[in-house]
Amino acid sequence: GEEVAQTPKHLVRGEGQKAKLYCAPIKGHSYVFWYQQVLKNEFKFLISFQNENVFDETGMPKERFSAKCLPNSPCSLEIQATKLEDSAVYFCASSQSVQGNTGELFFGEGSRLTVL
Amino acid sequence: QKEVEQDPGPLSVPEGAIVSLNCTYSNSAFQYFMWYRQYSRKGPELLMYTYSSGNKEDGRFTAQVDKSSKYISLFIRDSQPSDSATYLCARESYIPTFGRGTSLIVHP
Numbered sequence: 001g002e003e004v005a006q007t008p009k010h011l012v013r014g015e016g017q018k019a020k021l022y023c024a025p026i027k028g029h030s031y032v033f034w035y036q037q038v039l040k041n042e043f044k045f046l047i048s049f050q051n052e053n054v055f056d057e058t059g060m061p062k063e064r065f066s067a068k069c070l071p072n073s074p075c076s077l078e079i080q081a082t083k084l085e086d087s088a089v090y091f092c093a094s095s096q097s098v099q100g101n102t103g104e105l106f107f108g109e110g111s112r113l114t115v116l
Numbered sequence: 117q118k119e120v121e122q123d124p125g126p127l128s129v130p131e132g133a134i135v136s137l138n139c140t141y142s143n144s145a146f147q148y149f150m151w152y153r154q155y156s157r158k159g160p161e162l163l164m165y166t167y168s169s170g171n172k173e174d175g176r177f178t179a180q181v182d183k184s185s186k187y188i189s190l191f192i193r194d195s196q197p198s199d200s201a202t203y204l205c206a207r208e209s210y211i212p213t214f215g216r217g218t219s220l221i222v223h224p
Contacts, residue, residue, distance in 0.1 A: 035214075098210045104162045105162070110157075110159055
């Protein structure tokens with residue numbers, strides 16, 4: 001597609017429940033990034049993919065967070081056993097490359113996760 | 117120290133004012149910077165892309181990098197209510213890192 005599509009727009013979970021978010025990058029973009037934005041604060045990098053391979057996962061809280069980008073499927077970010085502090089907007093972005101002018105990130109509209 | 121830092125504001129100006137938005141960065145080796153604009157409940161979108169030092173102009177927007185002071189600025193001339201948004205500066209790298217954004221309100 002011509003834009004990054006994130007679903008769902010809103011997700012409400014009780015503490016301890018699982019949450020799964022999806023992202024379809026722009027067709028032809030090789031890189032996918034996930035960022036977490038808590039209460040309009042700064043963007044915290046979680047993980048990036050180059051095609052279906054993890055490119056960098058230094059931001060991932062590995063204990064409960066996992067992510068995948070499989071061929072011919074939307075990318076996903078899954079949180080097992082959600083906690084209150086996981087409440088945030090999760091943004092997915094895609095890019096053609098990671099340097100130079102083609103490193104522009106194209107963001108989706110975000111998925112707002114509320115943990116009660 | 118964070119790689120890129122911004123004052124979150126909010127910055128409130130009247131329509132037609134010249135707006136100056138600023139960021140500082142931590143490492144003088146950084147070369148590529150970007151300004152993104154984020155409207156409420158939307159994802160950020162790239163506004164301008166700058167390299168190293170000097171100015172870059174695009175319509176009412178001018179981006180400036182001062183390498184000696186590690187300072188990045190975005191100037192908006194003749195500001196409009198439609199410019200009301202959060203402006204994020206970012207350092208381009210394998211993992212683009214963002215400042216926390218400055219909220220701008222342009223009132224008619």
